[in-house]
Amino acid sequence: MLGDVRVAVLGPLRLTDTADQEIEVGGPRLRMLLVRLALEANRIVPTEALIDSLWGTQPPVDATNALQSLVSRLRKTGLAKRIESYPAGYSLAATEVDVDTFERLAAEGGRLLKQNDVVQAAEVLTRALDLWRGPALVDVADAPFTAAAVARLAEVRLTALEDRIEADIRRGHEVIVELQALAREHPLRERLTALLIRALRKAGRQADALAAYETARQNLATELGVDPSPELQEAHLALLRSTPAEVPNNGSRLPAQLTSFVGRGQELSELEGMLARDRLITLVGPGGAGKTRLATEAASRTVDRVWFVHLAGLREAVDVPAALVTELGLGDPAVTENPRSWHRSVDVTTRLLDALEDRSELIVLDNCEHVVSAVAHLTETLLAGCPRLRILTTSREPLAITGETLFPVGPLELPEENASARQAVERAAVRLFLDRARSVRPGFTVDESNVVDVVSICRQLDGLPLALELAAARLRSMTVGQVAERLDDRFRLLAGGSRTSLPRHQTLGAVVEWSWSLLTEAEQTLASRLSVFANPSTLDAITAVCADDRLPAHDVLYVLASLVEKSLVEAGEGPDGPPRYRMLQTIKAFAAERLVDTERVMTRFAGWVMAATEHADPLLRGPDQVQWLRMLDAERENVVAAVRYAVDRGDAETSYRIVHSWAWYWLVRQGIFGETLTEQILPIGRMLQIEDRAPQHTVVLIRMLSVLGGVEEPRWHEIARIVELCRAGYEKASPLTVLMEATGLGMLGDFAAAGVAFRRALRNPDPWARASVVLGGAIMAENLGQVEQSMRWHTAAIRRFRKIGDRWGLAMALNALAVHRSTMGDMAGAIELHTEARMLELELGQLPDPAMTSSRLAEQYYRLGDLDRARSELERLVTLTVENGQRAVTMAVLVRLSLVARASGDLAGAWAHVAAARRELRHWPENLSDPFSGWIGIAEGLLLVSEGDLARAKAVVAEALEVTTSGIGYITEARRDLQKNRLIAAEALEAFQQGAIYMRDAQGIADVGECLAVVVAAEGDLTAAARILGASAAIAGALDVGSPENRALLDKFGPAEHEILAAARKLPPDEAIVVLKQGVSAPPAETP
Incomplete structure (x- = not known):
């Protein structure tokens, strides 16, 4: 990728290279060209x-030649690789322009301001405004295009300036002098006047604020003949309603x-309301959530006098009223040296009631959890006797009295796990850590170098917040990566807080210990x-795992509810109906260190997981499929933890039973989570080490999952082992293993034996197993190029799955049949089938969008010629x-986008999509990359044909053909292993050699052949093109008449x-394969 060239036009024109060295651009017309291209860079x-x-x-x-001359001169300034030529125009590529940066930051600052994040908004907006070095486009002020651009940029700049000033006002900064100058410069700019009135009012300068409004009103009437806007009128009304008491110096005593x-x-805005x-409002949440700080910020914005009472240092409940009296200064100093003695001689509560009865004030009672009962009684008494009094409390549990409004304070908004740097800094947790x-x-x-760790x-x-602040403090002596790596030992790592903080806020462990000490x-x-x-x-689940003689089952709910009240556990809605309970990771880590009977509790936990998955497994394949998929979604990490525990203990029965009952769920959901079994879900390798202690039918399943899950490139002795186990009769133990023998034989290339295995499997008594066998047979027939049989079997599978109520199997069959319909030229029928499949996948919860099916739908619009609709859907x-990290689908979408761009005449855009697909391919496992590599090669070949570079086109297609045909069925290894494998007869090798081309991807090979036909036709040899296209149809089993490229060829014949x-x-x-290979090696036909 080219390094960044920077163009700055917000002031004198400045062009700099990657080393920040300025590049001279001479001549007014040349400057105009550079600025014009820069305003639409890329x-x-x-x-x-x-x-x-x-x-x-x-x-x-000759304007066109004059423009070309200017472009050539501009390229000589060092921009030769940056200025790209297209049939329709020119582009300045891989360039950073200050206008784009400014507008992006201005928009981001405005968004933050609307979210009430005034500190971050002011910082972002200041960065945006600092990009201005003078009037915009000043070097090309006379150019025909500048007037509109300058006016637009000036408006954006002024709006950003107003947003930054508003943020400063809201965070208490002085802006009056700046606003007065701006109001004089822009006398008709009503928002500036409204902000000036607001700033003057907050400073207690009511008379000046009224004068500013009157000046603006007269200017509007004289110059424009209009009344003030609603915004300005509202500022005036707020001024008239206010009193001098609204000035910040109201006697409040806030830290x-x-x-x-x-x-x-956002929370601050809601709390203000x-x-x-x-x-009576109680901020309730776990320790370290930032309750005190939020309460302080909210209290600072009230017009009433505020009293802030620290309760954390109190040891006993009787000290609460005295602490409040002391803070309000109501006691005799000679007596209050011993507040508790004073309490015994004077009715403290009465003194408080007398003092606060007629006062409109706000009292903040901070850290109430250890004296919550005393605070509750005092608060109830004060609010009943003082009608104008308000009380804001912070606590890890509610006061639980009439009239209390709870305001939960939870964790800050988190970034997604795979967030980019730009996405991450939009989340509150990251912004706090960064600050x-x-x-x-x-x-x-x-940035991208550290965003994963952050x-x-x-x-x-x-x-x-507290944990993030402690982690950030560690950056004095550690890198962000070192901090991230050590969070498993978080209580030791995060032990260096401020020396002046309360002891229980100086370390992460102390924060949790404080809450723990208050538990029964x-x-x-x-x-x-x-x-x-x-x-x-x-x-x-919690009762099943946690209840025993020490904690009776009938008590669990009440104890659990108490933990929720005390902010140690969070309760939330579950996807399957009943509420679900969770601990924050830090609290969980602290609690785990105090678990005294770990092995016994973990054994019960693994047993409960095993029972739950075995109960759910058969229900995943019927009409209640959606409900049970969601249930297992919610239990997913529990299942992983249970399997890992069982495997670590060498408990073969538990680990294999869980995996066996969970396997179908994983196969359905793997498209969502995109994880291999070994990396994230199941420690397959270690499980196979305890194979001799596991049920053999489960071993069959685990071994096949290791192949399907991409654990490693399939080894033929491994697949042969699966076939051997199946032939021994173990496939009868589970509907899911019914297909294993036939699938294994198909992967080995023994299609005759695979057919026998399919027919035997069709006699299985389980309706779902039989439907799956029909679907598997349809897929194998498709791979064998038997299109008509594949369509019949897919149709039968649709009927069977619809009757059973299995949405997943039905969607699979519908999508497959849709592809066949499209091949036959029935794109409308394909759209109907894909649409139904997409709706089923949405019901199943396939991410926010079943993207692969959606991309197939878009392809049908492309095939119909509706390029705009196809492009819009694919770009989304x-x-x-x-x-979502769906790399395989991303590659498919990018290739389809390149086809759409090519059909639209946008060859540059098409190449960009192909390049992006290539970049995605680099992240894909090598043993699974060949089909995608071949598909990308097809897109490149078609583009080269459009550009007339037929030699390169044929070379690219030749490489794609080699990729899709070499290693078919991993032929090299197969020839070595099959001959000595005792399960496979000699005739199986012959069948493999002749037929195994289909097991890799017959349709993929045919697609490459169709592209080759396009190349050869472009070379002028229609006879060879026809032969290649026919051979491709022989491999696929049908001629794809839905393809626009094939239809164009047929029209030429x-x-x-x-x-x-x-x-x-x-x-x-x-x-047919030979025809294709001869086609890529044949020289171009001679032109008569």
């Missing part, structure tokens, strides 16, 4: 538009803050046992699949070519 600017922009209504006689307030703009209408990190390491940024830190620490013995017992759950879990899918095509369609598969 996009094609049409030739006509450039001519209009440079010469306006007086272009030169001063030394750090910026980051990440809770609640304080205006509710008299605190810069305090100890100035200049620290989140996201990991934020997610592992649950987005808890039963609560501590249940909390420690809950730590074995990896997923949020139901009450039934690129963004979606990249965000005369009667003779059609006869050749028909004859080639009858070729045996091995001869």
